Amino acid sequence: MRKFYIVLFMAGVLAGCVRQEPLKTTERLTVVEGSSVLPPPGRSDLTAADRPALIGPLDTVQVDVFNVPDLSREIQVDASGRIAMPLAGTIDARGKTAEELAATIEAALRAKYVRDPSVTINIKNSVSQVVTIDGQVVEPGLYPVTNQMTLMRVIASAKGLSEFARQNDVVILRTVGERRMAGLYNVAAIRQGAYDDPPVYANDVIVVGDSPQRRLFRDFVSLSPLLAGPLIAILQ
Structure with a gap:
């Protein structure tokens, strides 16, 4: 009898972890079911709004000065x-786009009597534009921020959520101006199309929460193999 109550208790604790609501059509989401086919995306759907790439400390840039190979x-x-x-001197590149840095170098060269300088900047390697992901993912760490980086893409870069991840407790920490801000997100809801996959930016810190219920289930299975069979049968 005691085993039976333990099984019921564990089943109740984990019920929310194993149930998944089916996708439903909402104002924000259209669900195509059965033999229907998803329509192809339009050209504008295949490209997203451009996000400027900013230069930061320890990045590597290629500077090309037209018709002045010694300065390239x-x-x-x-x-x-x-x-x-040479000639341009020391220039602050931090926080500038490639075009802005090129214009700054052109102005510096023009001041040194270089006639009509034309400068092109290419960012060859960026180590400053990274996002940090910590907590319950397979591979926590620093990941480069691409042009259209989102929360789900960062999680995918970190090889996905770990066994003990709490999907409704994912926090993005961000500094806006001088104010520290935090956004709380539900990965399961994003996967269900309840709301958009939020964009992430350089210097964001993402923390994936821990699920005590999943750990409890793991410990329960390891310590009580005889009870685990009936429990799994109930959950299925």
């Missing part, structure tokens, strides 16, 4: 966010 070179931004090149 690959430069690594120093730890303070600056670069140094």
Whole structure:
């Protein structure tokens, strides 16, 4: 009898973990069922709004000065966010786009009597534009922020959620101005199409919460193999 009550208790604790609501059509989501086919995306659906790539400390840029090969070179931004090149001198590159840095170098060269300088900047390697993901993912760490990085893409880069992840407790920490902000997200709801996959940006910190219920189930299975069979049968 005692085993029976333990099984019922564990089943109640884990009921929310094993049930999954079916997809439903809402104002934000259209569900195509049965033999219907999803319509193909339009051209505008295949491209998203561009996000400017910013230069930061320790990034590597390629500087090309048209018709002045001696000034063209690959430069690594120093730890303070600056670069140094002949004639142009020391220039603050931190927080600038490639186009903005090119314009700044052109102005510096023009001041040194270089006639009509034309500068092109390419970001060859970016180590400053990264997002941190921690908590219950398979591979926590730092991941580069691509042009259209989102929460689900970061989780996928980290090889997905771990066994003990709490899907409704995912936090994005972000600094806006001088204010520290946090957004709470439900990965399961995003997968169900309840709301959009939120974008993430450089310097965001993502923390995936821990599920005590999943750990309890793991411990229960390991300590009580005889009870685990009836429990699994009930959950199925």
